Amino acid sequence: MYAGCVRWMLSHTVKAVCGGSLGYRIPASRFLICTERSNTIPATWRWSSFSTAVDDTEPTPEPKKKKQDPRAQNTITSVGRKIPHRHIQVISETGENMGTMHRADVLKLMAENGLKLVVLNEHQDPPVYRLMTGKQIHEEQLKLREKQKAKAAPVQIKELTFTSGIGTHDLTTKLKQVESWLEKKHHIRITMRLGRGRPADNLDTNLEQMVQQMEVPVAFVSKTKIIRDGRAAMCIVRPPSAKELSEKKKNKTSPPQPDSSSSQDAQPKTSPVSSTDTTEGATQQ
Helix, strand or coil, rough: CCCHHHHHHHHHHHHHHHHHHHHCCCCCHHHHHHHHHHHHHCCHHHHHCCCCCCCCCCCCCCCCCCCCCCCCCCCCECCCCCCCCCEEEECCCCCCCEEEEEEEHHHHHHHHHCEEEEECCCCCCCEEEEEEEEHHHHHHHHHHHHHHHHCCCCCCEEEEEECCCCHHHHHHHHHHHHHHHHHCCCEEEEEEEEECCCCCCHHHHHHHHHHHCCCCCCCEEEEEEECCCCCCEEEECCCHHHHHHHHHHHHHCCCCCCHHHHHHHCCCCCCCHHHHHHHHHHHHC
């Protein structure tokens, strides 16, 4: 059968090639059928292992994700009823350690008391969760936002300038402006210039005394110093930290210790007894 097919193909090929020169008329339909058969290539041949066609499109690499610290907690949210761990360590809403519990018991406790579950440390073994009320979660979220704002907000330096001959009313207005800036956690650079006809002595001490007149507690970033060749004095003040405030309160509450010299002076002095007096007393006896 194979030899017969080969013979048939050879005869048709000879007729197709030599038919035009010998005067045979070959129908056009045969050429159409032959071209269609030659163009139809099985799909398995196209994508076989022997195919040399290469796909020009390369896979685009995925963007690298930034590694985040697993201990970093940006928000405080409830995990709901989907607890991914079977056994967890639970802390009550009052801060008491309730030990390791099964998640089914935790869900039952949440339903009975109307509490929510918040992740504290998911990477510990077992992971630590805390039961909290909705009000507690809201308060913790507000505290976290305030901390983030305090870290992100840059320190602003305000400037205030006046002359040494400033009036009392104007000085009070300036100091109130400084107090308002201190309440907003700003730093203030205060400069006192030498007025006309004013002596250039003690500019730094006068400026420090003016700063101490403020009703708001003040701390110094830069102490008062003379600048501009003695024609001005400058200092930078800031709001005091909590540690500085506590130290000031301790100093105010602690009673002053008496000096040793004053205590010695307060003791009554005994008059010295002469030798003649002692002898007279002895003779009288």
